[in-house]
Structure formats: C-alpha cells, structure tokens
Amino acid sequence: QVQLQESGPGLVKPSETLSLTCTVSGYSISSDYYWGWIRQSPVKGLQWIGSVTHSGSTYYNPSLKSRVTISVDTSKNQFSLKLTSVTAADTAVYYCGRDSGNSPWDYWGQGTLVTVSS
Amino acid sequence: EIVLTQSPATLSLSPGERATLSCRASQSVASYLAWYQQRPGQAPRLLIYDGSARATGIPARFSASGSGTDFTLSISRLEPEDFAVYYCHQRTNWPLTFGGGTKVEIK
Numbered sequence: 001q002v003q004l005q006e007s008g009p010g011l012v013k014p015s016e017t018l019s020l021t022c023t024v025s026g027y028s029i030s031s032d033y034y035w036g037w038i039r040q041s042p043v044k045g046l047q048w049i050g051s052v053t054h055s056g057s058t059y060y061n062p063s064l065k066s067r068v069t070i071s072v073d074t075s076k077n078q079f080s081l082k083l084t085s086v087t088a089a090d091t092a093v094y095y096c097g098r099d100s101g102n103s104p105w106d107y108w109g110q111g112t113l114v115t116v117s118s
Numbered sequence: 119e120i121v122l123t124q125s126p127a128t129l130s131l132s133p134g135e136r137a138t139l140s141c142r143a144s145q146s147v148a149s150y151l152a153w154y155q156q157r158p159g160q161a162p163r164l165l166i167y168d169g170s171a172r173a174t175g176i177p178a179r180f181s182a183s184g185s186g187t188d189f190t191l192s193i194s195r196l197e198p199e200d201f202a203v204y205y206c207h208q209r210t211n212w213p214l215t216f217g218g219g220t221k222v223e224i225k
Contacts, residue, residue, distance in 0.1 A: 038216075046162070046205055046216035061213040062119075095161055102168060104152050104209050108161035 002026040004096050004109040012090075012116050018083040022096030022109060023076070030054050030074040034099035037070065037081045040111070041092035051099060052079055086116045120144055122206050122217035130225040137193040139220045141206035146186045150210045153182055153191045156219075157202045165204075166191065196222070 008020035022035070029035055036051030050060035052070045060068050064083070072079040083090060094114055098107040121144040131137055141151065149169035154162035164173040166182040169189065179194040193200055201224050206217040 045218050046207075048214040048216070051214075059212055063213075097161075099209075101209075103164065103173060104167060104207065104214075105154070105162070106164050106167075106173065108163075111161050 002098065002107045004098065004107055006094060006096050006109045006112040008112065008114070010113055010115060012086055012114060013118050014087055014116055015085055018081070018086050018090060018114055018116075020081045020094055020096070020112065020114070021078050022080070023078050024098075025077070027098070028074075029072060029077055029079060033101065034059075035072065035079045036097055036099055036105075038095045038097060038105070039090075039092040040095065043089075044092070047092075049081065049083075049094075088116050090114070091116045119213055120147060120208050120211055120215050122208060122215055124204075124206060124217035124220045126220060127218070128221045128223060130223050131196055132225045133196050133198055135196055137191075137196055137200070137222055139191040139204055139222075141184075141189040141191070141217050143187045143189075143208060147208040147210040149185045150208060151184065151189050152207045152209070154205045154207060155200075155202050156205065157199075162205060193222075 003025045005023045012018045034051040037049040050070045052058050067084045069082040093111045095111045096109040097105045123142045125140045153166040156162040170182045182191045203219045203221045205219050
C-alpha cells in the first residue's frame with residue numbers, strides 16, 4: 001500500500017532553513033497526483049504549505065510563498081520541502097501527503113515535529 | 119482565500135449518540151469539500167470527499183451533505199474510536215484551506 005515518511009532535522013535555528021524530505025513507497029510519484037506539505041500548530045491549526053505535481057509544477061500558499069520551495073526527485077521517489085528564514089512561528093508538526101484530486105490528502109506521513117529554537 | 123468556519127468548537131456526547139458537525143465556507147466551494155478525522159498523535163485521516171462520498175474503508179455511520187457554502191458531517195451512533203477532532207477542507211481554490219476543527223469529546 002501507499003506509504004509516506006518524512007525525514008529531516010527536528011530542531012532548526014532561527015533564520016536558518018528548514019529542510020524535510022518525504023519518501024514514498026507503494027506508488028510511483030512520477031505517475032500522477034499532487035504531492036504536498038501541510039503543517040499543524042496549536043496557533044494556526046492545519047495549514048497547507050504547498051504542492052508539487054508528478055511533472056514538477058508547484059503551487060504554494062501565498063503566505064509562505066517567498067520562503068518555500070518544494071521539489072520532486074522521481075529517481076528516488078521523494079519530494080522535498082525547503083523553508084527559509086524560519087522563526088519560532090514555523091514550529092509545527094510537518095506532514096507530507098498525497099492529494100489525488102477528487103480524493104484529497106488520502107495518504108499522509110506520520111508527521112514530524114520541527115522546533116525552531118536557538 | 120476561502121475561510122472555513124467549523125461549529126461547534128467542541129461537542130460533548132455519549133457513545134451511541136448522534137453527532138452533527140458543521141462547516142461553513144466564506145464563499146462557494148461547490149461540492150469540493152472533504153472531512154478528516156484526527157486522533158491524538160496521528161495524522162488526519164480522510165473520511166469524506168466531494169461533499170458526501172465516503173473514502174475507502176470508512177464505516178457507513180459517517181455521512182455528509184452540503185454544497186456551496188454549508189456542509190454537515192454526521193456520525194449516526196458514536197463508537198469509542200470516533201471521539202477525535204474533525205476538520206473540513208476545501209480544494210476549490212488556491213490556497214487550499216482547512217477549518218479550525220471540531221472536537222468530539224466524551225460527555
């Protein structure tokens with residue numbers, strides 16, 4: 001079955017770049033669908049960060065667009081998130097997920113807590 | 119951006135009772151609304167998509183309706199595992215947005 005797994009540092013210093021990777025198994029991300037990142041914090045709830053299509057087109061939340069890059073590596077069946085110039089407000093659980101359009105976010109990673117602190 | 123407002127924030131019910139949750143959109147999302155369940159320490163799980171279609175493996179006690187700006191999720195008879203937080207989500211317009219959630223707690 002389809003499985004997603006986030007990986008990356010759990011602690012990032014303020015002003016630095018948060019980098020996470022999502023490894024997908026059970027489905028080839030080059031086949032179809034959107035693949036994206038959602039974060040969750042007590043203050044902002046669930047917040048969509050952005051998505052990338054199987055062909056590499058990207059869509060970002062305007063509130064984060066200036067700091068976000070999402071890319072896909074089909075050879076490794078992975079996609080990645082980079083968020084620059086982080087502050088404490090970026091502390092959250094970060095989820096990667098598959099958005100199959102009609103059936104949005106039908107698969108999720110387990111989530112990874114990223115804390116921004118010096 | 120489309121704002122989704124969920125009500126109530128908390129619903130206190132007993133097992134076996136019926137739960138009715140509401141999601142209101144700031145502008146029409148047609149039928150492109152989904153519902154998720156999130157248990158503590160877990161990722162959200164897709165329950166309903168396109169307003170009323172149950173996702174794979176979701177029990178029939180979960181049903182949903184609505185279109186445009188007003189949507190409802192119903193759980194006919196609450197099971198112990200149904201006590202969780204429920205979120206609505208729209209995919210009509212970018213940016214994708216989620217509601218603030220309704221917590222269904224044991225009374």
